[in-house]
Amino acid sequence: MDAPVKDSLPAVAEAPPIRVTGLNHFFGDGEARKQALFDVDLTVRPGSLTVLMGPSGSGKTTVLTLMGCLRDVQDGSVELLGHELNGAREADLVLYRRRLGFIFQAHNLHGSLTARQNVMMGLQVHGHKDEALQRKAAAHLLAALGLGDRLDYLPGNLSGGQKQRVAVARALVGNPAIVFADEPTAALDKESGMTVVRMLKQMGRERGTTTMMVTHDNRILELADRIVTMEDGRIVKDTAP
Amino acid sequence: MTALLGALIGRLPIGWLQLIHSKTRLAAAMAGVAFANILVLVQLGIMGSLNNSILISYGLLDADIMISAENANTLTEGDNVARQRMFQALAVPGVQSAMPFYVATADWQRPDGDTTAFTTFGIDPERGDFLSDDLAPFAPRLRLRDSAVIDRGARGIDPETLAAIGPDNPMRFEVSGLTLTAVDTLVGGGGFAGDGYMLVSDQTFHRIFPNRSTGAPDHILIKIAADADPAAVLAALQAQFDGTGLRVRGLEDAALEDQAYQTTERPTGLIFGFGVVIGVLVGIVIVYQILSTDVADHLAEYATFKAMGYGQSMFLGIVLEQAVILGILGFIPGIIVSWLLYEMLGAMTGLPVELTLVTTAAVFAGTIIACLVSGAIATRRLAAADPADLF
Ligand SMILES: Nc1ncnc2c1ncn2[C@@H]1O[C@H](COP(=O)(O)OP(=O)(O)OP(=O)(O)O)[C@@H](O)[C@H]1O
Ligand SMILES: [Mg+2]
Numbered sequence: 001m002d003a004p005v006k007d008s009l010p011a012v013a014e015a016p017p018i019r020v021t022g023l024n025h026f027f028g029d030g031e032a033r034k035q036a037l038f039d040v041d042l043t044v045r046p047g048s049l050t051v052l053m054g055p056s057g058s059g060k061t062t063v064l065t066l067m068g069c070l071r072d073v074q075d076g077s078v079e080l081l082g083h084e085l086n087g088a089r090e091a092d093l094v095l096y097r098r099r100l101g102f103i104f105q106a107h108n109l110h111g112s113l114t115a116r117q118n119v120m121m122g123l124q125v126h127g128h129k130d131e132a133l134q135r136k137a138a139a140h141l142l143a144a145l146g147l148g149d150r151l152d153y154l155p156g157n158l159s160g161g162q163k164q165r166v167a168v169a170r171a172l173v174g175n176p177a178i179v180f181a182d183e184p185t186a187a188l189d190k191e192s193g194m195t196v197v198r199m200l201k202q203m204g205r206e207r208g209t210t211t212m213m214v215t216h217d218n219r220i221l222e223l224a225d226r227i228v229t230m231e232d233g234r235i236v237k238d239t240a241p
Numbered sequence: 242m243t244a245l246l247g248a249l250i251g252r253l254p255i256g257w258l259q260l261i262h263s264k265t266r267l268a269a270a271m272a273g274v275a276f277a278n279i280l281v282l283v284q285l286g287i288m289g290s291l292n293n294s295i296l297i298s299y300g301l302l303d304a305d306i307m308i309s310a311e312n313a314n315t316l317t318e319g320d321n322v323a324r325q326r327m328f329q330a331l332a333v334p335g336v337q338s339a340m341p342f343y344v345a346t347a348d349w350q351r352p353d354g355d356t357t358a359f360t361t362f363g364i365d366p367e368r369g370d371f372l373s374d375d376l377a378p379f380a381p382r383l384r385l386r387d388s389a390v391i392d393r394g395a396r397g398i399d400p401e402t403l404a405a406i407g408p409d410n411p412m413r414f415e416v417s418g419l420t421l422t423a424v425d426t427l428v429g430g431g432g433f434a435g436d437g438y439m440l441v442s443d444q445t446f447h448r449i450f451p452n453r454s455t456g457a458p459d460h461i462l463i464k465i466a467a468d469a470d471p472a473a474v475l476a477a478l479q480a481q482f483d484g485t486g487l488r489v490r491g492l493e494d495a496a497l498e499d500q501a502y503q504t505t506e507r508p509t510g511l512i513f514g515f516g517v518v519i520g521v522l523v524g525i526v527i528v529y530q531i532l533s534t535d536v537a538d539h540l541a542e543y544a545t546f547k548a549m550g551y552g553q554s555m556f557l558g559i560v561l562e563q564a565v566i567l568g569i570l571g572f573i574p575g576i577i578v579s580w581l582l583y584e585m586l587g588a589m590t591g592l593p594v595e596l597t598l599v600t601t602a603a604v605f606a607g608t609i610i611a612c613l614v615s616g617a618i619a620t621r622r623l624a625a626a627d628p629a630d631l632f
Contacts, residue, residue: 061632064632065628065629065632068548070548070628070629070631070632071629091552094550094551094552095550096550097547097548097549097550098549098550100550102545102548102549102631104545104631104632105632106541106631108541108542108545108631110255110539110542110545111262111542112255112258112259112261112262113253113255113258117253117258120253121253121546121549122549124252124253125546125549125550125551129251131247131248154262170549182632
């Protein structure tokens with residue numbers, strides 16, 4: 001299932017990285033059925049950093065997981081790099097995910113793998129076999145994130161900020177078209193949080209990566225190209241600072 | 242090790258890394274597999290020695306065909322065969338010679354108060370050709386009344402005393418009020434049926450067992466003429482004795498049937514067979530427990546890998562990789578301990594226990610298969626890894 005990767009995902013010319021139209025989403029069944037998203041429309045420009053804000057329970061994570069192929073689209077349309085996700089087969093979703101990078105609130109590193117090995121996992125998914133090359137690429141990126149002397153540390157021996165930077169490296173090492181980050185700084189102190197986001201932004205700019213980030217941190221807003229605010233499952237504000 | 246496995250699998254050996262990361266779990270799993278291996282191997286060893294000892298007992302004889310009572314499932318069990326049957330058999334074309342063969346257990350009340358049970362073979366001292374090459378030379382020396390050749394490995398007797406027995410140094414001992422003279426020793430190998438073998442003449446046999454009739458041996462041994470077709474002679478004898486309540490079998494077949502009977506129909510054999518099954522089940526359950534706990538503990542990691550675009554086959558691969566590694570790592574201490582136990586068991590009981598290459602290979606293959614089965618069951622838990630839960 002994960003061997004033939006190469007270009008089973010043809011680039012669709014001039015398609016925006018993300019285009020959401022008329023997206024509704026429901027949780028639960030029968031009596032307990034509850035609508036979490038109402039008619040969401042959102043188109044994102046390539047290479048931009050979009051910040052998603054809003055009170056707790058407003059649907060930010062739900063939107064993110066739908067765009068990130070982590071949840072099935074029920075109603076409406078999500079186009080990712082020109083591919084419609086509504087009704088897509090699981091096998092295709094697996095392929096689409098390989099074009100994405102995820103940074104979670106918790107670092108979600110594999111505790112049994114070293115920093116370098118964790119980053120290598122972001123490369124191996126593309127079917128790269130050359131281990132020496134993977135090791136080099138992972139080391140290079142970790143060094144760029146200031147972890148050159150922590151390559152062979154297990155996550156348990158790294159600080160929170162260092163772990164999150166490893167997670168950033170893992171998300172970016174495969175040169176994803178889009179990076180999704182859900183409150184990546186929530187578990188960090190302000191200083192290391194800002195360091196992580198600055199690095200993410202800088203690397204994204206260098207590589208032309210589109211970034212979607214959910215955050216409550218006001219200082220991050222200054223770095224955003226666009227700020228989208230949600231309330232009760234709807235987009236209520238859309239600004240460029 | 243990690244690099245080697247990585248090269249072997251073509252990706253980071255995540256299963257291996259997970260295993261060595263939690264050392265206690267690894268140790269528990271290895272102990273579990275080793276324990277199951279030891280259980281299985283010891284049972285197999287005892288079964289094997291049962292089988293061996295049966296083969297050895299038939300191997301003391303040299304005949305082509307054996308005529309026994311229908312209910313004579315082993316050499317010592319069952320009814321007798323009327324001696325006149327021997328003469329009927331001799332009349333069948335192709336039969337060259339025949340000998341009545343007596344078997345019974347003789348108890349020696351040793352001076353130390355315990356008993357040594359000799360599986361006693363009574364043979365015609367003129368017919369040493371019905372004994373194995375090793376035993377044949379003893380036959381003429383049994384002509385002397387009350388002389389015997391006893392097992393060098395007989396249980397309960399000081400090995401040095403036994404080793405010292407010879408023509409110049411006979412040993413006198415008393416069985417059923419009769420004083421026998423051991424004139425030499427044979428290599429039998431303790432069995433399950435008795436503590437050792439004893440070879441005597443048919444005359445002496447009847448002095449030891451006065452209530453056994455000379456007209457009713459336990460079996461009749463037959464040799465086929467060199468120019469006769471063994472299968473045809475066997476068929477002719479079977480036809481001759483059809484409906485008489487006798488079974489006519491090649492000696493080798495008799496040994497095999499005896500083995501099958503003792504290992505599958507007798508409680509001892511059944512218990513050991515059952516022990517093997519229990520060992521396999523214990524192994525499967527332990528490995529399943531360990532692997533499924535490991536999957537449960539790493540659901541978040543697996544969900545993350547799913548989000549990164551890894552497919553189901555890679556997670557199956559991780560679990561099966563772990564299963565195979567556990568199988569190999571557990572087998573190594575398992576086989577070493579089993580080998581030591583075999584040595585101890587052999588030394589203590591004199592039973593012919595032997596760890597053969599075939600057994601080792603079969604148990605290794607079985608271990609890997611059982612581990613894969615456990616792994617395959619444990620992978621059902623993978624379905625619970627949902628990347629949508631990660632945010
Ligand atoms: N798995 C689920 N099952 C049922 N309801 C859910 C589930 N996930 C989210 N919801 C509901 O959907 C709504 C939107 O949730 P979502 O997690 O998208 O909010 P959010 O904006 O990310 O909030 P927060 O800032 O707390 O992370 C909430 O009312 C939540 O209770
Ligand atoms: Mg959320």
